[in-house]
Amino acid sequence: MESRRPSIPLERMSVEDMLACIEPFTAARNEEIEVLARSVVRSRKPSQTVIIRESQQPDGLYVVLRGRVNLVRAADGGRDLILTSLGPGDVFGESCAVEGVGASTTAVTAVATDIARIPADVLSAHLRRDSNTLVRLMKLMSEKLSEVESVASGLALCDVEERLRRTLVRLAKRQGRHSPADEGWILAPVPTQSELARMVGSCRETVSRTLSAMARNGLLSSSGRRMILGETLMGNSAAP
Amino acid sequence: MESRRPSIPLERMSVEDMLACIEPFTAARNEEIEVLARSVVRSRKPSQTVIIRESQQPDGLYVVLRGRVNLVRAADGGRDLILTSLGPGDVFGESCAVEGVGASTTAVTAVATDIARIPADVLSAHLRRDSNTLVRLMKLMSEKLSEVESVASGLALCDVEERLRRTLVRLAKRQGRHSPADEGWILAPVPTQSELARMVGSCRETVSRTLSAMARNGLLSSSGRRMILGETLMGNSAAP
DNA sequence: ATCGGCTGTTGTATGCACGCCACAGGTGGT
DNA sequence: ACCACCTGTGGCGTGCATACAACAGCCGAT
Numbered sequence: 001m002e003s004r005r006p007s008i009p010l011e012r013m014s015v016e017d018m019l020a021c022i023e024p025f026t027a028a029r030n031e032e033i034e035v036l037a038r039s040v041v042r043s044r045k046p047s048q049t050v051i052i053r054e055s056q057q058p059d060g061l062y063v064v065l066r067g068r069v070n071l072v073r074a075a076d077g078g079r080d081l082i083l084t085s086l087g088p089g090d091v092f093g094e095s096c097a098v099e100g101v102g103a104s105t106t107a108v109t110a111v112a113t114d115i116a117r118i119p120a121d122v123l124s125a126h127l128r129r130d131s132n133t134l135v136r137l138m139k140l141m142s143e144k145l146s147e148v149e150s151v152a153s154g155l156a157l158c159d160v161e162e163r164l165r166r167t168l169v170r171l172a173k174r175q176g177r178h179s180p181a182d183e184g185w186i187l188a189p190v191p192t193q194s195e196l197a198r199m200v201g202s203c204r205e206t207v208s209r210t211l212s213a214m215a216r217n218g219l220l221s222s223s224g225r226r227m228i229l230g231e232t233l234m235g236n237s238a239a240p
Numbered sequence: 241m242e243s244r245r246p247s248i249p250l251e252r253m254s255v256e257d258m259l260a261c262i263e264p265f266t267a268a269r270n271e272e273i274e275v276l277a278r279s280v281v282r283s284r285k286p287s288q289t290v291i292i293r294e295s296q297q298p299d300g301l302y303v304v305l306r307g308r309v310n311l312v313r314a315a316d317g318g319r320d321l322i323l324t325s326l327g328p329g330d331v332f333g334e335s336c337a338v339e340g341v342g343a344s345t346t347a348v349t350a351v352a353t354d355i356a357r358i359p360a361d362v363l364s365a366h367l368r369r370d371s372n373t374l375v376r377l378m379k380l381m382s383e384k385l386s387e388v389e390s391v392a393s394g395l396a397l398c399d400v401e402e403r404l405r406r407t408l409v410r411l412a413k414r415q416g417r418h419s420p421a422d423e424g425w426i427l428a429p430v431p432t433q434s435e436l437a438r439m440v441g442s443c444r445e446t447v448s449r450t451l452s453a454m455a456r457n458g459l460l461s462s463s464g465r466r467m468i469l470g471e472t473l474m475g476n477s478a479a480p
Numbered sequence: 481a482t483c484g485g486c487t488g489t490t491g492t493a494t495g496c497a498c499g500c501c502a503c504a505g506g507t508g509g510t
Numbered sequence: 511a512c513c514a515c516c517t518g519t520g521g522c523g524t525g526c527a528t529a530c531a532a533c534a535g536c537c538g539a540t
Contacts, residue, residue: 073393081396083389098379104386131371138378139338145385146344149323152392153313156321156441160498192516201396203499208518224507399525433489443527448490 010088011065011114015040018116022063022089024136032130039122045109051093052107058093060117067113070195071105082199083148085110085191087175094137096120097127110195155201161210163200165233168220172229185234189225250328251305251354255280258356262303262329264376272370279362285349291333292347298333300357307353310435311345322439323388325350325431327415334377336360337367350435395441401450403440405473408460412469425474429465 010018015037019025025033042065045051051069052058062069064086071092074080083105086092095103097120127134147170154163168187176187193211194204214220220229250258255277259265265273282305285291291309292298302309304326311332314320323345326332335343337360367374387410394403412425419426433451434444454460460469 073389073397075393075397079397081393083392095382098375098382101379101382101386104382104389127375128371131368131374134371134374134378135338135367138374138381139341141378141381141385142335142338142341142344145381145388146341148385148388148392149313149344152323152388152395153315153321155392155395157313157315157319194516204517205500205519206498212518444489445491445528446526449492452490 009066010063011042015042015116018063018065022091024091024133024140027132027136028126028130032126032133036118036122036126039119041117041119043115043117045113045115047109047111047113049109049113050106051109051115052103052105054104054106055102058096058103058120060093060096060119061091061123062093062107063116063118064088064090064092065114065116068110068191069107069113069115070110071107072198073105080198081201082195083151084144085171085199091140094141097123097137110191160200160202160206161214163202164196164207164210164214165219167196167199168227168229169234172234176229179228184220184228184230187227187229190222190227249306250303251282255282255356258303258305262331264331264373264380267372267376268366268370272366272373276358276362276366279359281357281359283355283357285353285355287349287351287353289349289353290346291349291355292343292345294344294346295342298336298343298360300333300336300359301331301363302333302347303356303358304328304330304332305354305356308350308431309347309353309355310350311347312438313345320438321441322435323391324384325411325439331380334381337363337377350431400440400442400446401454403442404436404447404450404454405459407436407439408467408469409474412474416469419468423471424460425469427467427469430462430467 010022013021016033019033019036019040020028025036028036041060045067051062054073066088069086069090069092070082071084071086072080072082092107093103095101127137150166154166158166171191172185172187176185179186191199193207197204197207200207211220211222215222218230219233220227222228250262253261256273259273259276259280260268265276268276281300291302294313306328309326309330309332310322311324311326312320312322332347333343335341367377390406394406398406408427411431412427416425416427431439433447437444437447440447451460451462455462458470459473460467462468
């Protein structure tokens with residue numbers, strides 16, 4: 001959910017500095033940051049680890065320091081949909097602050113990931129004292145809502161190619177970097193094709209076919225774990 | 241978003257009483273309710289009136305008093321998706337409280353509708369003074385998020401019949417009433433089939449066919465603007 | 481009233497996008 | 511160098527959208 005790109009990786013910063021530079025804490029008072037920092041628990045999770053389970057109350061607010069975490073809805077039959085893909089600086093588990101409702105999605109690491117946890121009671125106490133954080137948390141939620149609405153409307157109104165386009169653009173804007181030399185955006189490491197398929201609500205085979213077609217048409221070029229998105233793709237950001 | 245069912249219709253209550261009994265204001269102090277009430281503007285809108293336009297900042301928080309309002313994402317080509325359908329007691333336009341982000345959906349009346357508006361500046365001032373409302377507003381948003389996530393995952397993972405089932409159940413639980421005599425839930429007035437189609441991301445014809453099939457199998461029975469959903473349908477509320 | 485048009489609702493055929501199965505390379509990680 | 515996990519491709523079945531057609535209620539116009 002973040003566009004900031006700190007010069008030092010988050011996992012090597014002090015806990016205080018880390019908190020101070022991520023939403024929703026950027027406007028919190030210093031003493032509040034210190035109170036929070038004292039309770040933060042950091043840990044490293046292997047790939048495919050479930051951190052929060054759907055419909056259960058999360059035990060705190062989590063911050064992704066390194067790696068990637070997917071927010072997922074699963075159906076019986078093994079199929080599922082990745083609703084959001086979170087990278088360094090993003091937070092999840094906000095619903096621990098809202099009493100009475102469990103988490104709406106399952107959070108599972110896509111790769112080996114470093115995370116930080118702020119215990120639920122510590123966060124709640126902080127929110128009661130500092131409404132700046134509360135407002136910013138609400139802003140985060142409204143951005144997330146808008147994103148999920150885009151996913152939903154895309155599924156209903158667009159074909160696979162269009163959905164894939166938008167997903168790649170979103171990923172590039174958040175995690176990629178612009179490269180004038182290659183006149184495009186570099187996206188690395190690219191998620192696997194089956195992961196992309198679970199993001200756009202399709203199957204691996206179709207994603208493979210569609211990506212090849214887009215590469216043929218000069219919209220992108222991929223090699224190994226790198227992908228370069230042409231400027232043509234990045235143009236349209238308005239999304240139904 | 242509400243399950244309360246007041247004995248008196250909202251549009252006939254005093255503004256103060258009306259505010260006091262809807263979320264997110266149920267925990268607001270009395271003097272705050274009065275301050276808000278002084279600025280509330282009520283109005284009646286004909287069917288198909290656009291109240292809030294996507295990507296534009298709403299001019300206030302709206303309350304549905306009577307009728308129905310759809311939150312919609314439109315694509316070029318006339319096709320669109322109804323993400324949420326709001327009835328009496330529901331609110332929309334929360335994003336007027338979050339600076340910097342426009343509305344994520346267009347709000348349009350489905351039928352002739354009475355609404356009340358709380359101007360954006362009055363609401364913001366109130367939120368700064370009373371964090372109870374802020375917290376409840378956040379809870380509303382998280383419920384909405386969860387609902388939209390259900391829509392998205394349904395579109396990706398379920399066929400039309402299953403999506404229609406869930407949509408009907410949602411509508412019945414929110415607006416319908418239980419009738420032991422008919423051993424089922426009475427849903428009246430039912431949205432038109434084309435409206436249902438826009439809710440489940442399908443087309444009018446398919447909805448018609450699917451409803452007939454469900455009626456044949458005894459899952460529901462419909463006559464005119466009334467529909468009775470059998471207990472069988474209402475059972476499963478857990479949703480991927 | 482009567483007529484015509486308009487809007488909303490339901491039913492039936494055709495075509496296509498895309499999901500599923502199967503198999504063959506290719507690639508990265510340890 | 512191995513093995514597990516990716517990726518590319520062909521074929522096939524089908525759910526569902528597109529399109530066409532028919533009918534009922536509603537309203538204003540004459």
